[in-house]
Amino acid sequence: MHKIRLSGLIEESIVDGPGLRFVIFSQGCPHRCKGCHNPQTFDPEAGYDQNIFDIIEKIKKNPLLSGVTFSGGEPFLQAEAFSEIAKRSHEMGLSVMSYTGYLFEDLKKGFDANPHWKKLLKNVDILVDGPFEIEKKNLLLKFRGSENQRIIDVKKSLETESPIFIDQPQPFV
Ligand code: SF4
Known part of the structure; x- marks a missing residue:
């Protein structure tokens, strides 16, 4: 569990969510969206292993x-390791945002079969969900590639059991 398979890290980004963010690119994606910007992440065997505590030290x-x-x-393929990073990031006072090709509703339905999905979702503040759909691509969208993707307030959505959307995500939660 201490290892995570990555395709890369960006230690400072202002385009992957609100504010200045440390971005972790997970390796392996079952969605294989047409027009995906990161096709090198599809193969779960590609990329490299990294110790999650080394990542946490870099964030600190x-x-x-x-x-x-x-x-x-797809971060939810490695939900256990990402939930640990999310938990530690919250302890440092940082907000946690995650992309996923799954829909919020499908993640919720999968909690019994994938208990770590629940653990990760509970430790995420902002979720951008859904696959990239090239027919709905829109370069004007902030933090999303296509119009079907939604920015979700996870805490409120878990409380109300249905997705609550955010227009302007804030850097701090
Ligand atoms: S879910 Fe994201 S990473 Fe996976 S194929 Fe679709 S756009 Fe690419």
Whole structure:
């Protein structure tokens, strides 16, 4: 569980969520969306292993960060490791945002079969859900590639049991 398979890290980004964020790109994606910008992340055997505590140490060293973002690949394929990073990031006062090719509703339905999905979702503040759909691509969208993708307030959505959308996600939660 201490290892995670990654395609890369960006230690400071202002385009992968609100504020200044540490971005972790997961390796492996079952969705294989047509027109995906990161096709090198499809193969779960590609990429490299990294110890999650080394990542947490890197995050700790940057006092300017507003949050961390999990991108892909599909972070929910490695939900246990990402939930640990999310938990530690919250302990540092950082917000946690995650991309997923699944829909919020499908993640919820999968809780019994995938208990770590629940653990990860409970530790995420902002979820951008759904696959990239090239027919709905829109370059004007903030933090999303296509119009079907939704920005979700996870805490409120878990309370109300249905997705609550956010127009302007804030850097701090
Ligand atoms: S879910 Fe994301 S990473 Fe996976 S194929 Fe679709 S756009 Fe690419």
